[in-house]
Amino acid sequence: MPPRHRLPAGHDTLDQILFSQGFGARRECEGLILSGRVSIGGQVVDDPDSDWPTQGLRFTVEGQEWVYHDKALIVLNKPAGYECSLKPGAWPGVHNLLPLPLRRRGLQPVGRLDQDTTGLLLMTDDGPLLHKLTSPKHHVPKIYEATTKHPITQAQCDKLLAGVLLDDDPKPVKAEGVEIAGEYLLRLTLTEGKYHQVKRMVAAVSNRVEALHRSQIGDLILPSDMAPGQWQWIDDPAVVLPKRGAKQG
Numbered sequence: 001m002p003p004r005h006r007l008p009a010g011h012d013t014l015d016q017i018l019f020s021q022g023f024g025a026r027r028e029c030e031g032l033i034l035s036g037r038v039s040i041g042g043q044v045v046d047d048p049d050s051d052w053p054t055q056g057l058r059f060t061v062e063g064q065e066w067v068y069h070d071k072a073l074i075v076l077n078k079p080a081g082y083e084c085s086l087k088p089g090a091w092p093g094v095h096n097l098l099p100l101p102l103r104r105r106g107l108q109p110v111g112r113l114d115q116d117t118t119g120l121l122l123m124t125d126d127g128p129l130l131h132k133l134t135s136p137k138h139h140v141p142k143i144y145e146a147t148t149k150h151p152i153t154q155a156q157c158d159k160l161l162a163g164v165l166l167d168d169d170p171k172p173v174k175a176e177g178v179e180i181a182g183e184y185l186l187r188l189t190l191t192e193g194k195y196h197q198v199k200r201m202v203a204a205v206s207n208r209v210e211a212l213h214r215s216q217i218g219d220l221i222l223p224s225d226m227a228p229g230q231w232q233w234i235d236d237p238a239v240v241l242p243k244r245g246a247k248q249g
Helices: 014-020 026-034 100-104 127-134 154-162 197-204
Strands: 011-013 038-040 051-053 058-061 064-067 073-078 118-124 142-148 164-166 169-173 177-182 185-190 209-217 231-233
Touching (some): 011 014, 014 026, 014 051, 154 197, 185 197, 197 209
Antiparallel strands (some): 038 058, 058 064, 142 209, 177 185
16 A cells, blocks of 8 residues: 655544544444545545544534544533443443443543432543543542531531541541532532542531532533533633642642
8 A cells, every 4th residue: 555645734534533533443434434424514525545634623424423622521411320430330331421432532530420429520531631630739629519418507517618537538628618508408619539528528527418419620510401411522621620820739
């Protein structure tokens, strides 16, 4: 096979574009193109070697519309009954909620939510971004709404702000923000990501979490019109990255 010509900056061949976006192995992508199942701008493109500018490229594969993303970052409204583990056990994994191309790209959850916890979950295949969002050196605020078994008192809120002891940490763990949103509804802002942190903190002030929902990470708020199980692209990671001058560890 003759060598391919040098492509302009920001361009790639159509078969490589499909491969990078998770539409299968290279031969599978080539077969999709040759069989006329790929279109751009409403026109079928059957040349795997045709080159295209990747920035903002929109294309359709077997009727499925897609937008090119060099690195994938999505927000998912996680329903209850799904695990965030890459190797789920008793419950199905959150990857089952994604289309096949994203599953093939190996997106990883940015932190984890328990199987019974709902709400905002970020997933990405961008390793450096994943590190920035999960590293303990950064303090990315996360907001949770916890429905409690007993009425919430101001004394409990004061303790959560001052810090409570958890069994795996010798230092008190405190919330960055606490708000009584209802008689049985507590809104917590945390900047750490300890195991079962919200549930254990609430238990430490003599209450119990009956239901837990994450509504915000950084400046990113879970869209009100996103139903459980739905997902959306995030085109600008800046909405969840730590801001300059933010508290550093």
